[in-house]
Structure formats: C-alpha cells, structure tokens
Amino acid sequence: xAGVIQSPRHLIKEKRETATLKCYPIPxxxxxxxxxxxxxxxxxxxxxxxxxxxxxxGSIPDRFxxxxxxxxxxxxxxxxxxxxxxxxxxxxxxxxxDHWGQRNIQYFGAGTRLSxx
Amino acid sequence: xxxxxxxxxxxxxxxGDSAVIKCTYSDSASNYFPWYKQELGxxxxxxxxxxxxxxxxxxxxIAVTLNKTAKHFSLHITETQPEDSAVYFCAxxxxxxxxxxxxxxxxxxxxxxQP
Numbered sequence: 001x002a003g004v005i006q007s008p009r010h011l012i013k014e015k016r017e018t019a020t021l022k023c024y025p026i027p028x029x030x031x032x033x034x035x036x037x038x039x040x041x042x043x044x045x046x047x048x049x050x051x052x053x054x055x056x057x058g059s060i061p062d063r064f065x066x067x068x069x070x071x072x073x074x075x076x077x078x079x080x081x082x083x084x085x086x087x088x089x090x091x092x093x094x095x096x097x098d099h100w101g102q103r104n105i106q107y108f109g110a111g112t113r114l115s116x117x
Numbered sequence: 118x119x120x121x122x123x124x125x126x127x128x129x130x131x132x133g134d135s136a137v138i139k140c141t142y143s144d145s146a147s148n149y150f151p152w153y154k155q156e157l158g159x160x161x162x163x164x165x166x167x168x169x170x171x172x173x174x175x176x177x178x179i180a181v182t183l184n185k186t187a188k189h190f191s192l193h194i195t196e197t198q199p200e201d202s203a204v205y206f207c208a209x210x211x212x213x214x215x216x217x218x219x220x221x222x223x224x225x226x227x228x229x230x231q232p
Contacts, residue, residue: 004160033217033219033220035219041224042206042222042223042224042225043161043206043220043222044222045219045220045221046219047219048217048218048219049217050217055217055218056217056218056219058219090160090161094217096217103149104149104210104217104218105151105163105166106151106163106220107163108153108160108161108162108163110159110160111159111160
C-alpha cells in the first residue's frame with residue numbers, strides 16, 4: 001500500500017539559510033500534519049492542514065510556515081535556520097473520516113533529516 | 118495544553134515474556150489514544166489505538182486498555198519477540214474545530230527483548 005512520501009530524505013544547510021520540505025500524503029487522505037523530532041526525543045507537533053486550510057497549530061516557530069496545496073501535498077518552509085533546527089521532520093497524513101467512521105488516524109512518513117551547520 | 122507522561126523509559130524483558138508500558142494524560146477533553154512503534158532511522162508506525170468510548174482493544178499479541186476516570190492508558194505486548202525491540206510512544210489528542218488535532222506524545226519507552 002502507498003505510504004506518506006517525504007522529500008528530501010536528507011538535507012544539509014548552513015545557518016541563516018532556508019529549507020523547504022515536501023510531503024505527499026497517502027492517496028485520498030485530506031489532512032496533513034508536521035512534527036519535529038530532536039535526537040532521543042518524542043515528536044513535537046508543529047502544524048496541521050485539513051482541505052488546504054490550517055487546522056491546528058502547535059509549537060511552530062514564526063520562522064517556519066507551511067501550506068497544503070490543491071493536490072493535498074504539503075510543504076514546510078523554514079527560514080533563517082538555526083543550529084537548533086537540526087532534527088528529523090515527519091509528515092503524517094490522515095482521512096477526516098474513513099469507511100468505518102474512524103477519524104484522523106495518522107500515518108507517518110519516513111521523515112526528512114535536516115542538519116544545520 | 119495536554120501533557121502525556123510515559124513509564125518506564127527503558128524496559129528489558131526476556132523473549133516470550135510480556136511487556137507493559139503505561140501512560141497518563143492531563144486533558145480530560147482528549148479522546149483518542151494511539152500507540153506508535155519507532156525503529157531507528159524510521160518514522161513512527163501505528164500499532165494500535167483506542168478511543169474514549171472503549172475500555173479495551175486487542176489485536177493479536179497487542180492490547181491497549183483505557184481508564185478515562187484515572188486518565189490512564191496502557192500497552193500490553195504478550196509473547197514478546199526480538200522484532201518487538203524498538204522505541205514505543207503513547208500519544209493523546211482531542212478534536213480541534215477542523216478535526217485535525219496534533220498528537221501530544223509521551224517521552225517514549227525503549228523496549229529491549231533479551232533472547
């Protein structure tokens with residue numbers, strides 16, 4: 001079965017540069033979520049989108065922005081990168097409601113490892 | 118906001134024995150509680166979930182129990198196998214206006230299965 005696709009898998013940037021991470025949800029999924037996971041830590045929720053509208057907002061820095069496009073893929077834009085932004089960034093996708101009435105079961109991609117030097 | 122506490126941080130069990138991981142949550146509005154398994158270098162993989170209208174759910178060797186009154190939920194793995202070795206995260210969420218609430222995760226449990 002198709003899973004969540006994230007690109008690139010690895011990204012190396014210098015301080016103060018910008019980065020764009022892409023997420024392609026599971027086909028027919030209408031909701032995407034972004035999470036940041038530091039080394040040895042739990043994933044921290046950043047932001048989510050449902051039907052191209054921002055739905056929930058977590059601990060996303062003002063330097064970061066995201067959007068969901070008409071084909072439901074999403075991009076996380078990160079500017080003025082700092083050393084502390086080095087982390088794994090996960091995208092998850094879900095269906096608002098499936099055939100069994102289950103809502104928003106989140107499936108994660110393999111992540112993008114961002115290293116800021 | 119929601120706060121999820123998870124114990125233990127490390128759990129070592131003999132192959133074939135059972136493993137239990139416990140979590141508590143703070144927000145009584147939370148109503149969805151998934152468990153994820155994460156292997157090194159991979160994304161979290163959903164293994165089982167439970168909603169607040171159910172007290173227990175089982176899927177083969179894995180079961181989850183929920184006590185809404187105590188705000189406590191647990192993961193039970195029976196007949197553990199070497200491939201069960203991984204980091205396990207519990208999580209909690211409610212439903213935002215659009216229904217796409219982010220998950221609040223526990224700190225994780227490193228489960229080690231000793232052969």
